[in-house]
Amino acid sequence: MSRLWSANRLTYAALAVTALLSIFPIYWMFVVASRSSDAMGQVPPPVTPGGNLGANIARLFDNTDAYFLTGLINSAIVAGTVTVSVVFFSTLAGFAFAKLRFRGRNALLLVIIATMMVPTQLGVIPLYLLMTKLNWNDRLPAVIVPALVTGFGVFMMRQYAGQAVSTELIEAARMDGCGTARIYWNVVLPALRPAAAVLGLLTFMTTWNDFLWPYAVLNDPENPTVQLSLRALSDGYYQDMSQVFTGTAIATLPLLLVFILFGRQIIGGIMEGAVKA
């Protein structure tokens, strides 16, 4: 790429304002989480952290309406399982679509792309009836199993496998008598690792954040995901805002950690996907 336009002071000033707007609500969440509950009524509103975080955390985990610890554990189980599954099935199918020849390949790929445009959220009612039949209501499989595959994941892995997996290497492995399963495991998966990691991160974050479907199907207040714990906190009759904000801060923390550690890769994944889509 040849040279870009230079950035002047105005560019940096505008970016700084945008960055401030982006970060402030998150920062302020931690501010309120670290203060006592009367911080809400102060004028002007406080913008620096206080020393009450520990006490707020203790009260949050003691709150008998929110089941916050259960929520955290459940969300970790759900998001972790879904991530492993989506990455596994997406790399497998992406490999097949990019590197193997079979009848109906292009038509089936089109179907996968079309599924990305389908608002599956609108199917919650029959899904709920299905879960009642399976006796999965109020239980974690109800939120895990429907999320085990995504069209987005298959498509992303297919795009990446097309350029990252060497066809010669696959042919060579075949000559040596490798079956496709071993080729997937020994040749394809190592080559897909960078993109699979990004897919895993994006999947983890989406699943951790999911709200509507868990809200519909997990009605037992004692067995929530963390987002449902937040709802219970915020809908509570008596609202203790510093405690609610401690909950939102803790629920956001894993996502922020993932982003700080892997932000570069996530940005790369989003931008590469955009060019190809």
Add this chain to the structure above:
Amino acid sequence: MAVQLDARPPVLPGPRTGRHAGRVRLSRFDTRYSPYLYIAPFFLLFGVFGVYPLAYTFWVSLHDWDLLGSDHPFVGARNYTQLMADPDFWHAVVNTLGIFVISTVPQLLAALWLANLLNRQLRARTTWRMAVLIPNVTSTAAVAIVFAVLFGREFGMVNWLLDVVGIGGIDWKSNRVASWVAISAMVDWRWTGYNALIFLAAMQAIPRDLYESASIDGANRSRQFWSITVPLLKPTIIFAVIISTIGGLQLFTEPRLFHSGTNAIRGGPLRESQTVTMYMFENAFAPHYNFGYGSAVAWLLFALIAVVAAINVLILRRLGGGAGKEDVL
């Protein structure tokens, strides 16, 4: 055609050992059928938990179907005719479209502007990109709760700032349009940076010499932006609009958690910001559990999404000529 390696068996002469023939058969079976095995999990799971529920929603919508009744009599289009005459439904449609317009238009314009800023020789490039993307990775529910407080009537920071500049406080939750604005602010906060990165990626694919020859011809920066960048970005813009339409018209978490307490699923006591998805939820789940009626809402929302997406694409294809015909869509 299938892989040439399958041609091996005929070449092999003489008596084959049973084991060898078995292996060859296995390998042929492998190359021919294993691809289907690898893609099957997706189609199986998506079929059962994605396509089937969506299609079955239509079936349910033709019945009088609730939680308690053991039989669900077929009622034809009754749920739909009832819905057409239901003022609360149309109220929710207007809310949804209002929030959609107020959020999407400024969001995409701001994203274009932001992408244009990021598409320069910047120091600490990745840090800036991370700073604009960070809202997108936060928990939606958490952010909705935070924004609900920021937009609080008495002690909210937004009203405090408005007060500082001399504007009286706004009741963001009970004023219908104001609640749309507050919810749009949430949506835009989350998605502007994400869309900016999508646009940035597309901008970087535009050949530089286009700009060089334009500036030789005397076109200034803003002229170049509107006559080169925007037209060439059109496929990406259309893509972003479609994605925003599908997501925006199904908006649920933000408006639901903007409100709290007993009226929350109604989007406030007078349904100030109840979206169609919330209305579907209110009817289909607690307290009503009227699955038939809720399913009719879902299908009409589905139709609404398709219509609005089509209208958006038509409008966008007409706007701004330039890279018209060779668009992807």
